[in-house]
Amino acid sequence: MKAVILAAGEGARMGPFTASEPKVMIPVGNRPILEYVVQALVDNGVQDVVLVVGYRRERILSHFQEGKAFGARIRYVTQTKQLGTAHAVAEARPHLEDRFVVLNGSNMVDARFVGDLIEQAKGPAVVITQSDRPRQYGVVTLQGSRVVSITEKPTQMISNLINTGAYALDASIFTDIERLAAEGKNDLPSAINAHAASQDVLALRTEGMWIDALYPWDLLRLNQAAIASTADVRAGTIESNVTIRGRVAVGDGCTIRSGAYLQGPLSLGAGCEIGPNAVLLPSTSLGRNVRIGALTTVANSILMDDVSLGASSVVQDSVIGSGVSAKAGLMAASGPADVKIEDEWHAVPQIGALLGEDAEFGSGVTIESGSIVNERTRVASGARIRGTVPAGGVVL
Structure with missing residues (x-):
């Protein structure tokens, strides 16, 4: 057949x-x-x-x-x-x-x-x-x-x-x-x-x-299903005083710094670096070469290849495209939101941010629940984002 x-x-x-x-x-x-x-x-x-x-x-x-x-x-x-x-x-x-x-x-x-x-x-x-x-x-x-x-x-x-x-x-x-x-x-x-x-x-x-x-928020359900039975793998370098609970797949060449807390199921691609005292919570997947800054928390999210999150950031129920870079203090917390996709509004019970590839964020940026930042956007430090930012946009 x-x-x-x-x-x-x-x-x-x-x-x-x-x-x-x-x-x-x-x-x-x-x-x-x-x-x-x-x-x-x-x-x-x-x-x-x-x-x-x-x-x-x-x-x-x-x-x-x-x-x-x-x-x-x-x-x-x-x-x-x-x-x-x-x-x-x-x-x-x-x-x-x-x-x-x-x-x-x-x-x-x-x-x-x-x-x-x-x-x-x-x-x-x-x-x-x-x-x-x-x-x-x-x-x-x-x-x-x-x-x-x-x-x-x-x-x-x-x-x-x-x-x-x-x-x-x-x-x-x-x-x-x-x-x-x-x-x-x-x-x-x-x-x-x-x-x-x-x-x-x-x-x-x-x-x-x-x-x-x-829709983009549905990707989180697929991700949860994909890593629900992930194998428990320990590769790379895991420093002292790291806490790992549940099934966590750590890819080759990863570095997990002292004080980090990882609660599975989680999937970390090759070459990731998890900063000191960072927290990764269930149903999160990190692509290759992802950088998570110190004291940053990521929960139930997809971070694709080459994403970099600065220190003291919070990302929940979010999908972040490849190459996204954010300095310290990015806030993408989850909550109920009305999201517009192709001229149609959708009431989403729980969603964080949807960030397109190669977008760049300065320090202290706040992204309201359900906001969409399209690819190659530039966002200045201290900005607050609500709604949809078009591809290649600049937010001051």
């Missing part, structure tokens, strides 16, 4: 975190989201993978290459125009045999999820799950265990059963894809609806993991 992974989209709702890389390459638990999908397939013996790429495809190609390092054999198909998910699958058709599975590269899944899809699907099938925000997805209407229809982002409540974007299909789907493409419909749910009108399409439920990230 072969697998198609859809990885061509930008992920515009991810705000500053897709400025230079596609959504599927955003790191959670210090690995790109897409890597978890590839691993779940390989763990089930599916090694032949067709990756449909598009936006910033070079980031995907350079990381995965031919797939050997991940136990896979990867072929790449470029979707030059992101017309839709059915169009993406059609682009992969020359590399597919009769039966194949389709997964979304920006959803975190585990081996059990993929295993249930492969083992339970004897014909066309869709994996469904329950959601507390079904109107953001395709809502599935069932007759017994059979799919009747998938309604994309309904305006009225239908049910809380949604399409996860994971499918088992065969070559017969291409007849429906081609017919609908001629009508200007290039989405896979429309093709599934047409398919379900002529043959049974099974709705599968699974106990496996499926976590989607629609």
Whole structure:
């Protein structure tokens, strides 16, 4: 069996975190989201993978290459125009045999999820799950265990059963894809609806993991899942009087200074430096070469590669892009906030700051909960930020 992974989209709702890389390459638990999908397939013996790429495809190609390092054999198909998910699958058709599975590269899944899809699907099938925000997805209407229809982002409540974007299909789907493409419909749910009108399409439920990230704050849920079972690893240099509790993975070349307190689960990439009396609290991941200043506290956050936080800073429930630099006293505390993404407001119960790559902050900067600072922004010392700062902006 072969697998198609859809990885061509930008992920515009991810705000500053897709400025230079596609959504599927955003790191959670210090690995790109897409890597978890590839691993779940390989763990089930599916090694032949067709990756449909598009936006910033070079980031995907350079990381995965031919797939050997991940136990896979990867072929790449470029979707030059992101017309839709059915169009993406059609682009992969020359590399597919009769039966194949389709997964979304920006959803975190585990081996059990993929295993249930492969083992339970004897014909066309869709994996469904329950959601507390079904109107953001395709809502599935069932007759017994059979799919009747998938309604994309309904305006009225239908049910809380949604399409996860994971499918088992065969070559017969291409007849429906081609017919609908001629009508200007290039989405896979429309093709599934047409398919379900002529043959049974099974709705599968699974106990496996499926976590989607629609918005930047959702990345924290993925990160929590990624590091929940992290291995306990002690590498690098750990000075005296350091306290480490729970499962903490310390990467090669890290230095943890005296008096630091680390409460797992935590994941520290290679080359990190944790300053004296700094505090790292659960569900935090640090990328490569992250610098945490003395007396700084970081909790439930993602700090990507080459981030530097000065002394006496506080960062909670935040996502910080690669190359961000902040001097002493950065305050990004968590709280409830209304956040605007693509002209739509969202009430987020608990969120800190969302900081885009290569942003620079002077000392004593305060960032109010839910604020978005886009990439390459410059913020002067003592500034207070509320709302959204555009890319390349200057805050005095």
